[in-house]
Amino acid sequence: MTRRQRLVIVLLLGANFMLSADFSILNVALPEVGRAVGLKVSDFPWVATSFALPAAGLSLLFGRLGDLYGLRRMFLIGLALLAASSLLGGIASGAVVLLAARALQGVATAMTGPAALALLITTFTDERQRARALGLNGALLSGGFTFGALVGGMLVGVLSWRWAFLINVPTALIILVVTPAVIHAAHVRGDVRLDxxxxxxxxxxxxxxxxxxxxxxxxxxxxxxxxxxxxxxxxxxxxAPLVAIEMLAWPSVRWGNVAVLTIFSMEAGLIYLVTIYLQEVLHLGPFATGLVFGVPGLASVVAGIVAGRVVARRGARPVLLAALLVQGGFTAPLILLGSQPNSMWLLIPALFVGFFGHITAVVAATVAATSEVPEASKGFASGLMTTSQRVASTIGIPALAAAMAIRADLLRGIHLALAVDVLITVTAVVLIAVGLKPSRLPTTK
The missing domain is CATH 1.20.5 (Single alpha-helices involved in coiled-coils or other helix-helix interfaces)
Structure with a gap:
């Protein structure tokens, strides 16, 4: 790689790493943030979903706008909005301002994420260099969760929940200033139509x-x-559709996306439930909560390294089914969590193995959702899968939070929501096993 290409990688992957870390930083801070601005426990999900909704609903539109008006321009506008909205969230004193800041962060993510990925792809014409850059991107997205949980817990525990927002400001500004000197303005397409x-x-x-x-x-x-x-x-x-719905006619694409919806919605909901359990039932602080999430975060990094090799040897379908069962199967023991700290002996090992299954399932579902598709249509298949991932992350938390709210007792409500998580995951495994025929997904080369 040239010196400029290395700098491009640092800038773009740094931006994606920051966006990935944002989720776990605020996840650890969620109860403290909610209480600080006067939200009830039942309203805590809005701190996460007010961010996820625009990030999910607008990413495809802003991806098209990037093609129309320039990818670098869209990337820079998104970074500027991220810095401003993070500053707004850091100084918020009420629920309305804080939720507005989170929504603006979601809009900024919808601008920045697709543009960063497209710029990364267009920077490298050599296939091996491009694969290496995308591999680094995937590894950093997994590592971002671990970093966010650990540093988020430290920032919130030692300083204030406001730093979960404010840490974005200097990082975004540095990338914003350096980017124009390193990344060339991409070719603007005039034939793009907006939906x-x-x-x-x-x-x-x-x-x-x-x-x-x-x-x-x-x-x-x-x-x-x-x-x-x-x-x-x-x-x-x-x-000119935002989502290529006709791609669902391919069984591998259809059931691969069902898997993506299940994997991400149930895991996002699980992270929320465990955060509530640790801070509202066991009364742990943000720093201790960050350490707890750091353990499964390490499992995610390890799984990200080995999962591709396992899929290559065994094939996407059996690995997907087994990994989904591991994700759901190691959620099931959490239904036995009690109100005493000794429950940590059950929680941490279950989270570690469950997260390993989660990341492995993500890799296998990615292969499934893009296999059997002609080379010319793989971009559409990838876009559909990305949409499913963002939608799943949006609906998972409110769905399981609604199940939790059915019970008046908080711990029993968490148990009920965990049972719903397991039931949905197992049902998805059965449906995918029936719909995704073994012969359809050969092992990758």
Whole structure:
């Protein structure tokens, strides 16, 4: 690689690493942030979902806008918005301002993430260099969770929850200043068409569905389902869809995306439930919570290294099914968690093995969702999978939080939500095993 290419990697991967770390930093700080601005425990999910909703609903639209107006320009605008919204969140004194800051962070992520990935791909024309850069990107995304949990717990425990926001400001500003000197302005395409109705209906549908889960409103859930149905109709009939819905006609793509939805929604919900358990039931501080999450975070890094080799030897389908069973199977023992600190002897090993299964399932589902697809359509298949991942991360927390709220007792509510997590995961394994035929997914080379 040239010196400029190395600098490009540092800048773009640094930005993605920061976005990945943001999730676990704020996850550890979630109860303290919620209490500081006057939110009830039942409203804590909004701190996460107000970020995830725009990040999920707008990423495809901003990806298209990047093609239309310039990837580097979109990347820089996203970084500037991330710095400003993080500063706003760091000085927020009320729930409305804090949630607005989180939503703006989500918009910034929708701008920055797709542009960073596209710039990374276009920087390297050599396939081996590109694969190496993308491999580093994947490893840092896994490592970002561990870093965020550990540093987030330290910042919140030693300083204040506000630093979970403020740490983004200098990092984003440094990348913002250096980027124009290192990354060339990409070619602007004039033939890009925007699917604004699809973006509006899809984002509104997600917002209303999440609101329905959080507030346990059947009417909101029905309205959200109608809006998402409208979104699917628009995507099927518009000449320039945000999501290539027709890709779901391929069984491997269809069931690979079902797996992605299950993997990320249930794991995001599990992380939320464990955070509530550690801080609201065991009354651990943010620093101790960060250390607890650092253990499964290490398992994620190890799994990210070995999972590709296992899939290459065994094939995507058996590895996906086994890894999903591990993810759900090691969530099941957590239903026995008690109100005493000795429950940590059960929690930490279960999280470690469960996270190993989670990352392995992610790798296998990625292979499944993009296999059997012609080379010219792999970009569409990857975009559909990315959309499923973001949507899953959006709905997982409010769905399991709604199950938790059914029980008046907090610990029993957590037990019920964990049981729902296991049931959904096992059901998905059965459906995928039936729908994804063994002959469809040969081992990768």
């Amino acid at each position: 604004v109705p699809g973006a509006i209906s899809g984002t509104l549908g997600l917002v209303v569905v999440v609101f329905g889960f959080t507030e346990q409103s059947a009417a909101a859930l029905a309205a959200g389902a109608m809006l998402l149905g409208l979104f699917l109709w628009i995507e099927r009939h518009t000449p």
